[in-house]
Amino acid sequence: MKILIVEDEKELRDTVKEYLMREKFVVECAEEYASAMEKLNDYDYDCILLDIMLPGGSGLSILSHLKKQRKQESVIIISAKDSIEDKVEGLNLGADDYLAKPFHLAELNARVKSLLRRKKAGGDTSIVLGNLTLVPDTRKVMINGSELTLNRKEFDLLYYFISNPNRLINRTALAESVWGDNIDQADSLDFIYSQVKNLRKKMKSAGSRAEIKSVYGFGYKLSFEE
Amino acid sequence: MNLLRYTHLHLSILLFLLLGGWGIFLYYTVIDEVMDETDDALANYRDIIVGKILADSTILHTEDRIIHSYSIRPLTADEAAGYKDRFYDGTVYIETEDEYEPVRIMKSCFMAGDLKYYELELRLSTLERDDLIAAILKYLIALYIVLLCCIFVSTRLILKSVFRPLDRLLGWLENVRPGHQAPPLRTDTPIREFRTLNQAALNMYGRAEKAYREQKEFIENASHELQTPLAVVRGKLELLAENDNLNEAELRHIDDIFRSLNRAVQLNKSLLLLSRIQNRQFTDAVDVDMNRLSRQILATLSDLYEEKGLHYEFRETGAFILHVNDSLAQTLLNNLIKNAIVHSPDGGRVSISIDSRHMEIANDGERALDTQKMFRRFYKGDSGHKESTGLGLSIVHSIAALYNIGISYSFDGRHHFVLKKEN
Numbered sequence: 043m044k045i046l047i048v049e050d051e052k053e054l055r056d057t058v059k060e061y062l063m064r065e066k067f068v069v070e071c072a073e074e075y076a077s078a079m080e081k082l083n084d085y086d087y088d089c090i091l092l093d094i095m096l097p098g099g100s101g102l103s104i105l106s107h108l109k110k111q112r113k114q115e116s117v118i119i120i121s122a123k124d125s126i127e128d129k130v131e132g133l134n135l136g137a138d139d140y141l142a143k144p145f146h147l148a149e150l151n152a153r154v155k156s157l158l159r160r161k162k163a164g165g166d167t168s169i170v171l172g173n174l175t176l177v178p179d180t181r182k183v184m185i186n187g188s189e190l191t192l193n194r195k196e197f198d199l200l201y202y203f204i205s206n207p208n209r210l211i212n213r214t215a216l217a218e219s220v221w222g223d224n225i226d227q228a229d230s231l232d233f234i235y236s237q238v239k240n241l242r243k244k245m246k247s248a249g250s251r252a253e254i255k256s257v258y259g260f261g262y263k264l265s266f267e268e
Numbered sequence: 269m270n271l272l273r274y275t276h277l278h279l280s281i282l283l284f285l286l287l288g289g290w291g292i293f294l295y296y297t298v299i300d301e302v303m304d305e306t307d308d309a310l311a312n313y314r315d316i317i318v319g320k321i322l323a324d325s326t327i328l329h330t331e332d333r334i335i336h337s338y339s340i341r342p343l344t345a346d347e348a349a350g351y352k353d354r355f356y357d358g359t360v361y362i363e364t365e366d367e368y369e370p371v372r373i374m375k376s377c378f379m380a381g382d383l384k385y386y387e388l389e390l391r392l393s394t395l396e397r398d399d400l401i402a403a404i405l406k407y408l409i410a411l412y413i414v415l416l417c418c419i420f421v422s423t424r425l426i427l428k429s430v431f432r433p434l435d436r437l438l439g440w441l442e443n444v445r446p447g448h449q450a451p452p453l454r455t456d457t458p459i460r461e462f463r464t465l466n467q468a469a470l471n472m473y474g475r476a477e478k479a480y481r482e483q484k485e486f487i488e489n490a491s492h493e494l495q496t497p498l499a500v501v502r503g504k505l506e507l508l509a510e511n512d513n514l515n516e517a518e519l520r521h522i523d524d525i526f527r528s529l530n531r532a533v534q535l536n537k538s539l540l541l542l543s544r545i546q547n548r549q550f551t552d553a554v555d556v557d558m559n560r561l562s563r564q565i566l567a568t569l570s571d572l573y574e575e576k577g578l579h580y581e582f583r584e585t586g587a588f589i590l591h592v593n594d595s596l597a598q599t600l601l602n603n604l605i606k607n608a609i610v611h612s613p614d615g616g617r618v619s620i621s622i623d624s625r626h627m628e629i630a631n632d633g634e635r636a637l638d639t640q641k642m643f644r645r646f647y648k649g650d651s652g653h654k655e656s657t658g659l660g661l662s663i664v665h666s667i668a669a670l671y672n673i674g675i676s677y678s679f680d681g682r683h684h685f686v687l688k689k690e691n
Binding site: 051053054057058060061064122124125126142143144145146147148195209210212213214215218221222232233234236237257258259260261 | 505506509516527575
């Protein structure tokens, strides 16, 4: 899988690149409008992470250029603007997703994978991890072929974990993704603990080979050995 | 009262009085002239009669009662000494018609050929004169009314056409909003002042638009400038945390940084949201079912209140529908409900009650908030919640103000926030 990051901020570009490379993606970067256009004309990518405000031009015009060329790349806009209008404009121009800065890398990773699954599998978007299968569209989880009943938050948690297997995930990232913005202003994030505990118990009793491990004082990790 | 009617009314009143005054003056001048004419005729007549009497004293003892009647009466020397000619109106009885006719009477003194004084009384019928006066009065009044009507109608038409550019300008001003395409303004008017006014309005709009755009750009740039380094720090931390050589204490430090960073992120987001609300950058108002939204938010926050062992009550007696921006409605309720949960003591009670015009969110608390300061930015009360940005209530207040939703607070051992649908 080949990903192009179009982002003018070097530090952010490198950070995202490193995180995605740990996921075994092939990652290339462009730092401004012209080089992004050049790369897009010369090569094909599976997914493009596109910043809007770029030196030399707008990311949105890159997007409309791509759509005119009928290129198949999935596009995720990563922008500092997070107003609804900006999102709507980006999505109307044909972007597949929109992520406002500052995002959690785990969240970005989950979105990238979700898009790639949607594109490659020809409609089958289910994620398989050993004996565990998660179908995002129907919100169903199967372990060894039998369905695992989860509540909404347990499902969202598992979806987030399974998109970032074997990666350490901070509690705040989980809270923001599952409970929404602002939730982390709560005094303690202990409420995450009980949901994760329930989820872990259910997975264990169903015989899942993947296991959620607590990393004390920091967060969790879904560990899975092939 | 609009400008047109005001000007028109004042002009009309003024013209009504002026024309009325002028009419009355004209009337009396004409009457005076006519009277003078009669009196002159009488004086002429007297001269003729006196002349005839001096030539033929027998006339002294005659009278004429047919057309111009006269009579002569001798005067004593005493009467004659202080005599003054007089004119006055009177009537005479006409036997044939058995009625009184108006006459103008002149009494004059003269010395006849016998050196005695006589008083000559001359009477001139004023029937025609009165007819004339009546006719003058009639036409004058008719003219007055017609003139007034003409002036009334024509000033109205003229004023209306004079004020048309002003009406257009006002209509335009009402429709102009910074950040929105201004409707075209027709500036072709022959009146210089209105042209200047139109130009001034266009210039003003241009400046407002520019300021609005610059502020918007500033907000966006500030956002961009801050969000990017925040994203870098967050990303680097995530990468750093994955380092397998970290011990528990180091991970804990990273977690602390994570949470502080999150606070900075939230602060930045909240400040931007506040600016955007106050710049009225949220359009697209729709009817939002606040009952449904509250239930959704409560479901999302269920872990929060379960964790704190809170009891909650949810009472609905009507549908509370607000015409607002969807995401702002969500922010509004989310902030209020989350505040109620976060600031309740463990095991406390949170209640939400909704009817068709009100929505109350109440929770247990120890002491009242400072109503003077509670909606200000960075007000944190004395709760000591370190994760609070102090912007939540300020955002709530701004959203309520934006949509003219009433918001009130009271304390009676519990905090009560009431949203009220105005109008």
